[in-house]
Amino acid sequence: MEKKTKEKNFHCDICGSSFLTSSYLKRHIRSHSDDKPFSCLICGASFLWKSYLERHLRTHTGEKPFKCETCNAAFSEKVHMHEHMRTHSGEKPYKCELCSSSFSQKSNMLQHMHTHTGQKPYACKVCDSAFAWQSALVQHMRVHSGEKPYECEVCGSKFASNSNMKKHIRTHTGERPHSCITCGSAFTVRSKLNRHMSTHTGVKPFRCEVCNVNFSQKSHLERHVRVHTGEKPFSCETCNISFAEKSHLVHHMQKHTGEKPYSCDECDASYYRKSHLVQHVKKHTGERPFRCEECYSSFTTSSHLKRHKTIHSRENLSTS
CATH class of the missing domain: 3.30.160.60 (Classic Zinc Finger)
Structure with missing residues (x-):
């Protein structure tokens, strides 16, 4: 009926x-x-x-x-x-008509549609940046305000976004949820996994317009370009020395603070840089991975090997 x-x-x-x-x-x-x-x-x-x-x-x-x-x-x-x-429940009832994405909330689906249309309706009033997602604008505004409302309960570090804090917490827990299906290597964040995958594919889509060198990652290209431009955008607030790479500034700052975060488990030695600790540990293990091809002497560092090779160079010159 x-x-x-x-x-x-x-x-x-x-x-x-x-x-x-x-x-x-x-x-x-x-x-x-x-x-x-x-x-x-x-x-x-x-x-x-x-x-x-x-x-x-x-x-x-x-x-x-x-x-x-x-x-x-x-x-x-x-x-x-x-x-x-x-x-x-994992239910995602709101489906995008243009791709296979689905969402648990209608508002998230509507904002997702901006990725297809290219529309960025959420504009920053301080600078010219615009965003497809309102949450992205909220997070961006903290760049201007300096606000960092998310605090790590383990070490007190503060972050502008909850997602960045969660990524940071993995440095304490050791969690590496993003795994490479080719070799099994695991990473704390997906972006590091994506960068790692290029080591298997060999793809280097980012090319330097000055010297035509190719790079697997955009950040590597940007860092390389500074070799040509001489740009040093990372400045020390204490002594005004500038650096081309942020990691170099971080290492430099430790000279002012006296911080030596890399400590040897065998003795009381500590270092500014992880590479220095790795080099030091070889004194305990006896490891000498750098070998001379002419006389088979071995060394703990590549710099020691290079210095040693000058002996053979002088010997070859004297006998010629």
């Missing part, structure tokens, strides 16, 4: 919308007027509907009546609880 559809006999004279009951129509008509009969006694904000006022009041009271049955997380709005529940 075919189910009979109820007629919507109550019509809006302004926009033509139809409703099942007169009460629904009355509520709708308020959307065309400036009438907001429900007011907050705390801040004076006014609302079209009583339910909107009740939801607003929770911003003052902090009440979170909607609780997740799985993890006991609490929410001020029922819709937020339902969205949260999808993190447990």
Whole structure:
């Protein structure tokens, strides 16, 4: 038996919308007027509907009546609880019509569509940067404000974004969730895995326009270009010495602070740089990986081997 559809006999004279009951129509008509009969006694904000006022009041009271049955997380709005529940179920009901991406929230899907259209509606008022995602703009604004609201509970380091803090925490836990399917190497962040994959493929898509040298990573090309330009964008705030690479500035700063973070497990020696510690440890292990091809002498460092090779060069000159 075919189910009979109820007629919507109550019509809006302004926009033509139809409703099942007169009460629904009355509520709708308020959307065309400036009438907001429900007011907050705390801040004076006014609302079209009583339910909107009740939801607003929770911003003052902090009440979170909607609780997740799985993890006991609490929410001020029922819709937020339902969205949260999808993190447990894995449900992603909002699908992109242009690609295979799917999302747990409609708002995330709408923002994702900007990646296809190229639209960047979220513009920074301080600089010319614009973003497809509102969350990306919020994070970017912290570049200007210097705000770092996310703090590591282990070491106190602060970060502008929650994602960066989570990546940092892996340096304490040792977690490496991103694995190479070719050799099994594991990494703390996906970007490092992507960079590593180029060692297997051999692809070097980034070319220097000055000398035509190719690089597997854009950052390596940018660093190389400074060899040609002489640019040194990383400056020490203490003595104004400038460096072409950020890592060189970090190492330099340790001379001012006296920090020596790389310590030997065998003795009390500590060093500014990890490479210096690696070199030192060979004194304990006896390892001499750099071998002379002429006399088979071996050395702990490549610099010692190079110095040694000058002896053979002089000998060859004297016998010639």
